[in-house]
Amino acid sequence: xxxxxxxxxxxxxxxxxxxxxxxxxxxxxxxxxxxxxxxxxxxxxxxxxxxxxxxxxxxxxxxxxxxxxxxxxxxxxxxxxxxxxxxxxxxxxxxxxxxxxxxxxxxxxxxxxxxxxxxxxxxxxxxxxxxxxxxxxxxxxxxxxxxxxxxxxxxxxxxxxxxxxxxxxxxxxxxxxxxxxxxxxxxxxxxxxxxxxxxxxxxxxxxxxxxxxxxxxxxxxxxxxxxxxxxxxxxxxxxxxxxxxxxxxxxxxxxxxxxxxxxxxxxxxxxxxxxxxxxxxxxxxxxxxxxxxxxxxxxxxxxxxxxxxxxxxxxxxxxxxxxxxxxxxxxxxxxxxxxxxx
Amino acid sequence: xxxxxxxxxxxxxxxxxxxxxxxxxxxxxxxxxxxxxxxxxxxxxxxxxxxxxxxxxxxxxxxxxxxxxxxxxxxxxxxxxxxxxxxxxxxxxxxxxxxxxxxxxxxxxxxxxxxxxxxxxxxxxxxxxxxxxxxxxxxxxxxxxxxxxxxxxxxxxxxxxxxxxxxxxxxxxxxxxxxxxxxxxxxxxxxxxxxxxxxxxxxxxxxxxxxxxxxxxxxxxxxxxxxxxxxxxxxxxxxxxxxxxxxxxxxxxxxxxxxxxxxxxxxxxxxxxxxxxxxxxxxxxxxxxxxxxxxxxxxxxxxxxxxxxxxxxxxxxxxxx
Ligand SMILES: Cc1ncc(C[n+]2csc(CCOP(=O)(O)OP(=O)(O)O)c2C)c(N)n1
Ligand SMILES: [Mg+2]
Numbered sequence: 001x002x003x004x005x006x007x008x009x010x011x012x013x014x015x016x017x018x019x020x021x022x023x024x025x026x027x028x029x030x031x032x033x034x035x036x037x038x039x040x041x042x043x044x045x046x047x048x049x050x051x052x053x054x055x056x057x058x059x060x061x062x063x064x065x066x067x068x069x070x071x072x073x074x075x076x077x078x079x080x081x082x083x084x085x086x087x088x089x090x091x092x093x094x095x096x097x098x099x100x101x102x103x104x105x106x107x108x109x110x111x112x113x114x115x116x117x118x119x120x121x122x123x124x125x126x127x128x129x130x131x132x133x134x135x136x137x138x139x140x141x142x143x144x145x146x147x148x149x150x151x152x153x154x155x156x157x158x159x160x161x162x163x164x165x166x167x168x169x170x171x172x173x174x175x176x177x178x179x180x181x182x183x184x185x186x187x188x189x190x191x192x193x194x195x196x197x198x199x200x201x202x203x204x205x206x207x208x209x210x211x212x213x214x215x216x217x218x219x220x221x222x223x224x225x226x227x228x229x230x231x232x233x234x235x236x237x238x239x240x241x242x243x244x245x246x247x248x249x250x251x252x253x254x255x256x257x258x259x260x261x262x263x264x265x266x267x268x269x270x271x272x273x274x275x276x277x278x279x280x281x282x283x284x285x286x287x288x289x290x291x292x293x294x295x296x297x298x299x300x301x302x303x304x305x306x307x308x309x310x311x312x313x314x315x316x317x318x319x320x321x322x323x324x325x326x327x328x329x330x331x332x333x334x335x336x337x338x339x340x341x342x
Numbered sequence: 343x344x345x346x347x348x349x350x351x352x353x354x355x356x357x358x359x360x361x362x363x364x365x366x367x368x369x370x371x372x373x374x375x376x377x378x379x380x381x382x383x384x385x386x387x388x389x390x391x392x393x394x395x396x397x398x399x400x401x402x403x404x405x406x407x408x409x410x411x412x413x414x415x416x417x418x419x420x421x422x423x424x425x426x427x428x429x430x431x432x433x434x435x436x437x438x439x440x441x442x443x444x445x446x447x448x449x450x451x452x453x454x455x456x457x458x459x460x461x462x463x464x465x466x467x468x469x470x471x472x473x474x475x476x477x478x479x480x481x482x483x484x485x486x487x488x489x490x491x492x493x494x495x496x497x498x499x500x501x502x503x504x505x506x507x508x509x510x511x512x513x514x515x516x517x518x519x520x521x522x523x524x525x526x527x528x529x530x531x532x533x534x535x536x537x538x539x540x541x542x543x544x545x546x547x548x549x550x551x552x553x554x555x556x557x558x559x560x561x562x563x564x565x566x567x568x569x570x571x572x573x574x575x576x577x578x579x580x581x582x583x584x585x586x587x588x589x590x591x592x593x594x595x596x597x598x599x600x601x602x603x604x605x606x607x608x609x610x611x612x613x614x615x616x617x618x619x620x621x622x623x624x625x626x627x628x629x630x631x632x633x634x635x636x637x638x639x640x641x642x643x644x645x646x647x648x649x650x651x652x653x654x655x656x657x658x659x660x661x662x663x
Contacts, residue, residue: 047462048638048639048640049460049461049467049638100638100640100641108638108642109637109638109639110465111462111464114465114466114638126466127425127426127466127467128426128428128466130398164399164400165399165401165429191397192375192378193373193374193375193395194371194397198395198397199398265374321639321641322641323641324644327642329633329634330634331634341632
């Protein structure tokens with residue numbers, strides 16, 4: 001753990017994180033199982049386009065989201081199923097957006113991970129990496145204009161996304177404005193097939209925080225406890241007026257870039273370095289070692305997750321798909337510009 | 343051995359790397375992985391150090407290509423999807439396109455843009471940005487619709503001394519196939535009469551050409567002979583070939599899957615009407631993608647862009663005029 005700006009390292013207060021730990025774990029479990037379902041639906045040809053999963057990085061995603069309050073702002077990215085659920089996304093929306101039902105947040109206009117409810121502080125990503133960071137920064141700027149000084153925002157990105165101009169511009173802007181923005185970088189070792197050494201040349205991505213003049217922390221993305229401690233610390237710092245926070249969590253992407261990708265390019269050395277480092281399994285063992293739950297309790301959580309997933313899926317399968325005849329084909333919000341073209 | 347549109351693009355790049363030491367390829371995942379669509383498969387192996395993985399930095403990818411071109415290289419930049427090229431818009435429009443005009447130093451870069459959609463691609467993996475780039479003085483915009491053109495026009499693109507936006511259509515990648523790859527007869531700056539007709543001229547390009555040809559087949563069964571013109575080069579536009587066709591048929595229907603406003607169709611129609619108004623027996627018509635982002639759901643996507651059925655329908659209307 002490293003605080004790049006302050007001399008001393010962040011003190012590990014080891015407070016009682018039991019409640020958040022267990023909560024985060026159940027979201028991770030739900031995310032893992034719902035993603036398995038998505039993968040099988042994709043293989044069965046039930047989902048058009050790509051399916052992008054967050055397997056292996058649920059701890060990072062869930063940890064940041066459980067530290068957010070309902071009025072905070074969250075801008076998740078491709079592999080944040082766990083965080084999305086923890087921030088309050090209904091399970092049904094996961095299926096809706098992958099099927100493109102009329103009931104999906106985008107009415108079938110956009111798909112898969114491209115979903116959110118921006119008015120509820122839950123932002124909807126576009127594909128262009130890095131583009132969401134400044135949007136979340138702007139939302140925080142607005143909260144400040146509106147006199148709300150309690151809300152913070154968090155947004156996520158991958159190691160590859162840090163190479164965009166958009167990432168750099170947004171972090172610099174947020175730093176200048178001293179916005180309560182937490183940027184969570186998940187270094188899962190790959191951007192599609194591109195390894196870290198073809199992506200950046202700094203020792204650790206967290207070193208960039210110094211350049212932006214913001215506080216930065218690294219954490220072990222496979223260890224939920226570490227993730228929760230850092231996420232809590234960073235969100236507290238942001239909430240108490242210390243400006244943007246950068247968190248870099250390290251893990252391995254335990255899935256292809258998307259479901260069509262067998263990820264055969266992944267370096268064997270990395271595979272062995274991360275062998276046995278599945279954050280979900282580690283968290284499950286930790287919970288048992290702390291006697292917060294036993295194996296049978298974890299099984300019951302799993303069964304409950306499966307039940308909820310099947311229930312949500314069954315419900316969504318009865319919902320209408322988007323239909324050209326129900327579509328307005330109008331991209332304008334302004335009343336006088338509204339048109340319906342059939 | 344047959345060759346697909348995608349393989350033709352790979353073959354062209356292979357030949358370029360073989361024949362011209364100034365050529366290198368730069369783009370995300372183009373190295374050992376062979377690119378998101380496998381357009382550079384095996385090339386990194388065959389040409390060590392000349393097919394390089396780029397960070398996710400489109401602006402810098404294009405900027406660096408411009409710098410390398412000034413020094414005498416012939417870079418090929420692969421955008422992972424055409425949609426991501428807009429994050430390099432500044433470099434393309436303001437730097438690459440103006441370089442020669444400002445300095446008399448040429449800017450021979452080729453930007454490969456996997457364009458268009460497949461079902462489920464959604465708003466950000468589907469765009470056809472020809473018109474946007476064609477709007478900019480100094481850029482050459484190519485859009486091959488056949489396997490020979492994909493091959494030949496890419497070879498030509500790299501030879502061209504100006505920045506080339508090479509729009510290759512993802513829908514055609516594996517769907518177009520020919521038995522033997524032979525080079526195109528026309529040079530890049532000529533439109534092609536893809537089917538000779540008599541009653542109506544259908545102008546299109548890229549993935550809309552096969553669609554227009556299907557429509558022409560439907561129409562032929564009804565006794566209508568449609569002439570299909572494949573633009574090939576969007577900028578500069580070979581309007582002579584279009585006007586010559588309209589002179590034969592008296593009717594013009596333009597088909598383009600991209601957005602209507604200020605689009606390629608609009609430009610073709612403007613040029614034909616201003617120069618060949620007297621040749622027209624009916625007002626020229628156009629079919630475009632709808633004026634919304636490209637939708638994700640296949641049901642919506644299917645009606646977002648023109649289909650052969652809709653083209654035939656519009657042609658019939660125009661013939662009644
Ligand atoms: C500006 C931009 N260029 C290219 C892409 C295509 N693309 C989608 S995901 C991806 C890799 C992302 O890697 P990383 O940021 O590490 O996230 P991860 O997939 O590992 O979660 C790329 C290149 C994109 N989405 N945006
Ligand atoms: Mg990554």
